[in-house]
Amino acid sequence: AAVPTTTPHRKHQAIKSPGAGAGEAGSTQGGRGGAGKTEARPAHEQQQQGPPKADGRARGVGLKRDDDGAAKPFDNGKVVCIASPFSYTCDVFGDVRTNGTAHTVTLVPVTSRPERREWSIQAYARFNMTGIPNVTVTQLDSTSAASPAPACTVTHRVPAIVLALGGHLGNYFHDFSDALVPLFVASRRYDGEVQLLASNIQPWWLGKYEAVVRRLTKYEVLDLDHDDQIRCFRHVTVGLNMHKEFNIVPELVPGGVPLSMLNFTAFLRETYSLPRAAPISLTNKKSSPPVDRKKKKPRLMLLDRGHYRKLVNVPEIVKAAEKAGFEVTIADPRFNVRVKELALSVNSFDVLLGVHGAGLTNSAFLPPGAVVIQVVPYGKLEPMAQREFGDPAANMGLRYLEYSISVEESTLLETLGPHHPAIKDPDSVHRSGWDKVAEYYLGK
Numbered sequence: 001a002a003v004p005t006t007t008p009h010r011k012h013q014a015i016k017s018p019g020a021g022a023g024e025a026g027s028t029q030g031g032r033g034g035a036g037k038t039e040a041r042p043a044h045e046q047q048q049q050g051p052p053k054a055d056g057r058a059r060g061v062g063l064k065r066d067d068d069g070a071a072k073p074f075d076n077g078k079v080v081c082i083a084s085p086f087s088y089t090c091d092v093f094g095d096v097r098t099n100g101t102a103h104t105v106t107l108v109p110v111t112s113r114p115e116r117r118e119w120s121i122q123a124y125a126r127f128n129m130t131g132i133p134n135v136t137v138t139q140l141d142s143t144s145a146a147s148p149a150p151a152c153t154v155t156h157r158v159p160a161i162v163l164a165l166g167g168h169l170g171n172y173f174h175d176f177s178d179a180l181v182p183l184f185v186a187s188r189r190y191d192g193e194v195q196l197l198a199s200n201i202q203p204w205w206l207g208k209y210e211a212v213v214r215r216l217t218k219y220e221v222l223d224l225d226h227d228d229q230i231r232c233f234r235h236v237t238v239g240l241n242m243h244k245e246f247n248i249v250p251e252l253v254p255g256g257v258p259l260s261m262l263n264f265t266a267f268l269r270e271t272y273s274l275p276r277a278a279p280i281s282l283t284n285k286k287s288s289p290p291v292d293r294k295k296k297k298p299r300l301m302l303l304d305r306g307h308y309r310k311l312v313n314v315p316e317i318v319k320a321a322e323k324a325g326f327e328v329t330i331a332d333p334r335f336n337v338r339v340k341e342l343a344l345s346v347n348s349f350d351v352l353l354g355v356h357g358a359g360l361t362n363s364a365f366l367p368p369g370a371v372v373i374q375v376v377p378y379g380k381l382e383p384m385a386q387r388e389f390g391d392p393a394a395n396m397g398l399r400y401l402e403y404s405i406s407v408e409e410s411t412l413l414e415t416l417g418p419h420h421p422a423i424k425d426p427d428s429v430h431r432s433g434w435d436k437v438a439e440y441y442l443g444k
Contacts (some may be wrong), residue, residue: 077092077093077094077095077096077107077108077109077110077139078092078093078094078107079091079092079093079107079117079119079137079139080093081119081137082241084241084242084243084252086125086126086127086241086242086243087125087126087127087182087239087240087241087242088121088122088127088239089121089237089238089239089240089241090105090119090121090137090237090238090239091235091236091237091238091254092105092107092137092235092236092237092238093107093234093235094107094108094109094234095107095108095109095110095149095232095234096108096160096232096233096234096235096236097149097150097152097230097231097232097233098160098162098197098224098227098230098231098233098236099150099230100197100222100223100224100225100226100227100228100229100231101225101226101227101228102136103133103134103135103136103199103224103225104135104136104137104138105135105136105137105138105162105236105238106137106138106140106149106150107137107138107139107140108140108149109139109140109141109142112141112142113139113140113141113142114141115141116138116139116140116141117138117139118136118137118138118139119136119137120134120135120136120137121134121135121136121137121238121239122134122135122164122239123135123162123163123164123199123238123239123240124163124164124165124166124167124178124200124239124240125167125177125178125179125182125239125240125241125242126167126168126178126242129164129166129167129168131166131167131200132164132166132167132199132200133164133199133200133225135162135199135238135239137238150230151230152230152231152232153229153230153231154229154230154231154232155231155232156195156231156232156233158190158193158194158195158219158233159190159193159194159195159233159234159235159236159237160194160195160196160197160231160233160235160236160237161183161186161187161194161195161196161197161236161237161240162197162199162224162236162237162238162239163179163183163186163196163197163198163199163239163240164198164199164200164239165179165198165199165200165201165202165205165206166200166202167200169202169205170205171358172358172359172361173246173357173358173360173361173388175205175208175209175361176246176361176364177242177245177246177247177361177388178240178242179205179240180209180212181242181246181247181248181261181264182240182241182242182243183213183216183240184212184216184259184264184267185240185241185243185248185253185254185259186237186240186241186254187216187217188216188257188259188263188267189254189255189257190217192215192216192217192218193218194216194217194219195217195219195222195233196213196216196217196219196221196222197221197222197224197227197231198221198222198223198224199224199225200225201221201223201224201225206221208339209339211271211272211339211340212268212271215267215270215271237254244387244391245387245388245392246361246388246389246392247261247391247392247395248260248261248263248264248395260395261392261395261396262368262395262396262397264364264396265364265365265368265396265397268343268364268365269347269365272339272340272343272344272365273340274343274344274347274365274367275347276347276348276367277367277368278367278368278369279298279350279366279367279369279370279371280296280298280299280350282296282298297325297326297327298325298326298327298350298351299326299327299328299329299348299349299350299351300321300326300327300328300329300349300350300351300352300353301329301331301345301346301349301351301352301353302314302317302318302321302328302329302330302331302353302354303331303352303353303354303355303357303359303360303362304330304331304332305354305355305357305359306332308442308443308444309355309356309357309377309442309444310355311355311375312411314330317353318330321353326351329349331345331359342362342365343365346362346363346365346366347365347366347367349366349370350366350367350370350371351370351371351372351373352366352370352371352372352373353372353373353375354373354374354375355374355375355376355377356374356375356376356377356381356384356385356388356389356442360372360374360389363389363392363393363396363398364396366396366398368396368397368398369397369398369399370398370399371398371399371400371401372389372393372398372399372400372401373401373402373403374389374390374400374401374402374403375402375403375405376402376403376404376405377405377410377441377442378404378405378406378407378409378410378412378426378441379412379422379426379429379437379440379441380426380427380430381437381441381442382402382404385402386402390402407423411444412440412441412444415444416440422440422441426441429441
């Protein structure tokens with residue numbers, strides 16, 4: 001049988017939508033913000049279908065239409081910025097005002113400050129992505145005639161997160177690593193009471209992951225680039241912080257909320273109503289669901305890539321797995337599978353086996369205790385394979401196994417010949433840079 005998985009690679013499409021539509025909350029505000037010093041601290045050291053029409057919000061995302069609340073007086077204000085190996089984020093507290101079309105977030109003081117300060121931030125979870133505008137965070141020194149504060153047109157009771165889409169999104173692995181996991185970390189503490197403002201908005205992406213986004217915010221996702229309102233908040237987070245590739249470092253989660261990849265995968269199971277929270281057990285009488293040990297076999301999903309990094313001995317692998325007692329299903333990657341359909345399919349398996357690649361991202365839908373087997377191509381890719389899928393799998397509560405392809409087992413030997421640097425000296429290829437590594441070891 002063939003069960004679809006998905007590792008989509010799509011061109012990004014930015015679709016304009018009105019910045020201020022139904023579902024916004026607020027009233028005109030004339031108040032001013034609080035004073036306070038700017039703080040900075042270092043992060044923990046870590047390493048389709050056609051897009052839906054945009055009508056002021058992503059299709060069906062964020063249904064709550066009102067976040068008005070009684071205004072409280074401002075106290076202190078501050079900007080706290082954090083740099084990590086992947087990301088740069090700023091949290092702005094006080095009288096905070098966003099101007100979407102200008103890509104600015106401004107902290108307005110109650111009293112004069114010694115100096116005006118600015119930070120330029122790309123709100124995507126990775127540094128230096130092309131096609132994504134920077135957001136300027138400004139701490140005003142005063143609100144004199146020479147340095148006026150923008151007047152509020154909409155006042156929000158809930159906090160906000162400014163994020164950027166685009167970048168590597170459209171690659172299934174990066175959808176999770178660069179967006180879904182960091183957004184979960186940034187927003188989960190608010191229990192839906194948070195406003196998302198997206199730069200470089202991708203309505204097709206918000207539609208694809210609509211179920212996830214709707215559980216993270218009760219409000220429509222606003223198109224920052226075309227939002228002509230001056231929105232006032234008491235707390236705005238600018239940018240998403242990616243702790244590690246496809247992973248969460250609990251000590252770095254903001255707000256004192258103890259989140260991990262176990263929490264993320266439990267969240268996905270709830271979001272997509274996945275029935276299995278444990279793999280099959282042939283020895284445990286309390287396994288869920290109960291097992292007829294005479295008829296039931298553990299299920300193995302074999303990811304069969306149809307292009308580069310392709311397994312060339314699939315029949316032999318299937319035969320060996322069946323001999324070991326598994327029921328094997330070959331999964332054919334496809335681009336047009338709905339996420340819920342995919343999640344339900346993967347959740348029904350006990351083992352996921354595949355060559356290093358985006359398809360292994362589906363491990364997030366496996367029941368805890370299931371097994372991930374990653375086949376690592378030749379070329380000294382083990383550190384990358386461990387970082388991108390091995391460590392995340394362990395933190396999801398999965399069992400992780402790894403098989404490294406030797407040079408004799410790789411088709412590269414026949415393709416390039418035994419004297420090619422990629423065969424006899426992989427270290428030299430790594431020293432040549434990422435493009436060469438991708439060309440020889442990931443692109444063939």
